[in-house]
Amino acid sequence: MRKIDLNNFHVATNETVRDINSRIMLNLVRKHQPVSRADLARYSGLQRSTVSAITGRLISEHWLRKGAVGDLPRGRKPTFLHLNSDRVGIIGVDIQPVTTTLAVASMDPQLQAQESFSTGNDPVEFIARLSHRILDLIRAYPKRSFEGVGISLPGRIDISSQRVTFAPNLGWSDLDLKTPLKRATRLPVELENVANACALAELWSGRHGEGVRNLLAVTVSDPVGVGVGMIMNGQLIRGSTGVSGEFGHVALVADGPQCRCGNRGCWETLASNAAAVRYYTESVSVHKGDGSKSATARVPFGDILRLAEQGDVKACQALDQMAHYLGIGIAMLVSGLAPDVLVVVGEVTRAWNRVGPIINAAVRHRSFTHAATRILSTNSEAQPRLWGAVALIFQKHFSAPSIA
Amino acid sequence: MRKIDLNNFHVATNETVRDINSRIMLNLVRKHQPVSRADLARYSGLQRSTVSAITGRLISEHWLRKGAVGDLPRGRKPTFLHLNSDRVGIIGVDIQPVTTTLAVASMDPQLQAQESFSTGNDPVEFIARLSHRILDLIRAYPKRSFEGVGISLPGRIDISSQRVTFAPNLGWSDLDLKTPLKRATRLPVELENVANACALAELWSGRHGEGVRNLLAVTVSDPVGVGVGMIMNGQLIRGSTGVSGEFGHVALVADGPQCRCGNRGCWETLASNAAAVRYYTESVSVHKGDGSKSATARVPFGDILRLAEQGDVKACQALDQMAHYLGIGIAMLVSGLAPDVLVVVGEVTRAWNRVGPIINAAVRHRSFTHAATRILSTNSEAQPRLWGAVALIFQKHFSAPSIA
């Protein structure tokens, strides 16, 4: 039940029918591959003749390929169809404050190639280097037809201008990343906030099952920042200007720590990596009793994780406190948005054995409405940000077409 | 970009094309009426011949009617088309703790008939009386073809079973309201939580302009309860089980007042009508200095509104405090969801001159991200809950069809 947008609608034609059914077919192949056309007809409810016509087109457009011949107890043997992952390419780019990673992916859950370079401070120089790297990658895979470049970054992209309006962790503001990359690569370029991208990646990953259509991704970035990517009714929720998900700037305690946004006690001042660092340094300096908090050297968050693993009490307490506040904010999200799944992304998930139970306890205690929500972590080795970037392009071909 | 739900999809056929374009046409007529077929062709981009075919069908199905002949400086005069509001009927039912109101509406913003009766305590008896009233109303309008019964109520409807699972203000739990009404009226029956229904009503009301596709409705119910209805990307967001929007049970202050949900300091303990009553009684009893809070008679919220209008200082302060907390919660929603419009529904809007500025100030102070959100009130004379009920049926015919 979506209201038709009279400022931006498309009337339907026969091509619309073909487009819808082709996408259904692509999704069915992805789910059931290897799969015969007869089975596709049964899964879809379309006629076998129609399935043959649709898959024929998709094969000639190199989205599908014919595979081995199957085996049945009786009757003509089916030829199996597969996604043609050898011929389709997607470039994913994960921009982070220190390092930018890019990779070639396709339609299956494996990366073909991956490389990193230093992000640096100058956006102009960055764009030049990134373009160069992308072109090199494309040339390295001449057999593939590249469908686009997806980019995830810790910042905000304005929905209409598609400019990066605000990326404090990168030191950028009001930057047009899309146009120069589009011109250099001659490919579609999609930018997205990292939390939104991660939410999309989790939605399409398949690891939560087909029925999950309401999903939140909570990204805990380094050094500071808590963002929320929202999938509701199977689609990304971006708000009116693309700036939705800033639950990190909801004040959870009165007169809390000063936030970079100007307020006090925002969720991200209590639950970000920087918060854990603060908890740790405070407890250490208090213990030393010298009262010189500012003199204490800033400990990287990774060190706290390592210390906690080694059983350091103060590090554990700092993580516990961070987890407690993560739980409070997540309880807010669970109460208000009632997702099937909530995924936590970030370095902090390396301590999920410790952090996860605390978060779950806080949510159970504070949210009476939605016990159905599963709270999970992504491990950072799975590179959720990079897969989020890939998902930006992937979904363009596997999502329902925009009609009406 | 909506992910296709392989558990629940529909393949496209020629009928899909017809359905999509018919709905576009209905919306264009609604927006531009009276309007000629030639103009509809220009607005839609369809061929004039196609427009004639579609409108011809819609006229024969009594959705549209031909009207007067227009006037142009040159050329053949157009025949105007209108929505055929005389022939289409919708029953809207607004269930509230004390009174239930039902009305006949159509496709234009006027109610045809309206009546009320006492809700009572016995759900079985209530269903019988409501069925009877609906059938009487239908019989009173024999020329209309009724499209369905929409019902808004302060409670939760499970998304799959369609049962009322939880309605504390009504004293109901796990009640099947839909099946008996459907059987009695032989019409489609749609149930929805009042906040969701109000959000839909505002979306379709047209008073926020065509571009508004992200809208929140905050309902402040009597005596207690703060609910949020969410429209994102032009569609209702219900969460995985239909229980989304319970931001009323997000804890905003530590160790705050006890909430009926079992927690402390929930938004609704601070910003509901009952909260204002509490602020008022506390300040009065403190002033009396007798310390016997419990002895103070409970003042209805309406009295506080009336006292505040008359300039009573304590009543004004109680409202101000309620407004302050409403603002804090609304700031959370604005930061997190970035809507175009946020509408406040409830008796409290009668004091919007006082309450509105306080809410706006709190949001400006606390939400740095989304200055674009307009915060408005519905006046209760406009009966937002009743129109919400009507919108439940209306949207079934004017929304985009569910494809893929």
Next chain:
DNA sequence: GGAATATTATTCGGTGTTCGAACTAATTCT
């Protein structure tokens, strides 16, 4: 070995939708 059976896949005419050019209708301007 051959016929019956089962299953996959293709072929081909039918239906329904939009497209688009040609046409009719109605009105004003010259």
Next chain:
DNA sequence: AGAATTAGTTCGAACACCGAATAATATTCC
């Protein structure tokens, strides 16, 4: 009266899917 202009209709083409018939292929049973 005739040209110009605009609204609306007619009708054949293109293109989806449908569905029955047919072809292809393999197994089972006699």
